[in-house]
Amino acid sequence: MKQIFHEIKIKTKGQGLYDFTEHTLGWLKTQKINDGILNINILHTSASLVIQENADSDVLHDLKNFFDKLAPMDNNLYKHTTEGKDDMPAHIKTALTNNQLTLSIKNKQLKLGTWQGLYLFEHRLKEHTRILSHHFIGD
């Protein structure tokens, strides 16, 4: 059994969901491993990871909208306001979704449903470069 470490960097341009499925799959195809478990961690607390539907982009719009309403960018609601009105809502949205995904790989393919994609969920308003740590353990 082998272990491989890798990092993928995603540039984000404001709030929203960014599909990184192809980044991960493209990297997997170049590795000398077929089956294993892939652990992806986002090394930030103001952006998160979700698996969501990749068919209708309206789903992504509605998701972003739902979380914006649930954790509004309103400094009156929070004590932590020094990093901008979007920062504390970003931490809350991260707590409500995921910092990490643990995925099953068989024959170099992600075991995902037909309509599932891997998304980076950016919660900050400005541009960021987000690091997704990949750790593969398998054969």
Next chain:
Amino acid sequence: MKQIFHEIKIKTKGQGLYDFTEHTLGWLKTQKINDGILNINILHTSASLVIQENADSDVLHDLKNFFDKLAPMDNNLYKHTTEGKDDMPAHIKTALTNNQLTLSIKNKQLKLGTWQGLYLFEHRLKEHTRILSHHFIGD
């Protein structure tokens, strides 16, 4: 170290929490492995996975009720309405809970607390067959 892949299918009959702990344990007992990590992924984005209390069924009622109020089935709230009033709320509830569980197995037993059970959380109104991909890595 070995790897074993398996799928469990759960038939759901509308919204609610379905305990699948025995399905997973029953399968584990038939495998020639004792210790390892079990990664369970649900291959859908309108149903999800949670670990919750298995003692009082009122907990399951209240959970379902809470998520229904948080993400109401009201087409006026969403752009994505083509798959029915329950579909976009289902995606939101999935984002708020989990697509996957990663569990510790010791001596063919799940390391769970006394009151913990594994639940499929169905968010759609109609019947569905849900696939839970199991990937076991261990000895």
Next chain:
Amino acid sequence: MKQIFHEIKIKTKGQGLYDFTEHTLGWLKTQKINDGILNINILHTSASLVIQENADSDVLHDLKNFFDKLAPMDNNLYKHTTEGKDDMPAHIKTALTNNQLTLSIKNKQLKLGTWQGLYLFEHRLKEHTRILSHHFIGD
């Protein structure tokens, strides 16, 4: 490849976020393993796990406050009230966050971002001893 099991007990004194990063790192340093995947499960359904910012304690205050408002301690909202007004909200908050974390270890270090810490999120009002099951698989 080896597997090691361990339990860390954390005493909590009411609701809030408890940083246990050093407990986990301290244990890792004593183990004869360098690289691997660490699966942490909390064996309870009224307390949960999150990775959050460890720089400004106001973030922890705002997080606790947000979840308290989202799932209020009001017996009129729930059927499950026999274990106290804080119990059903605790189950909901657990469903909204995580029962488990799956982490990447390289050279005995957790692959975490600069501002990330591991937190136990206690949702009950009284003192509790919480068990965090650690399962390490690696070399």
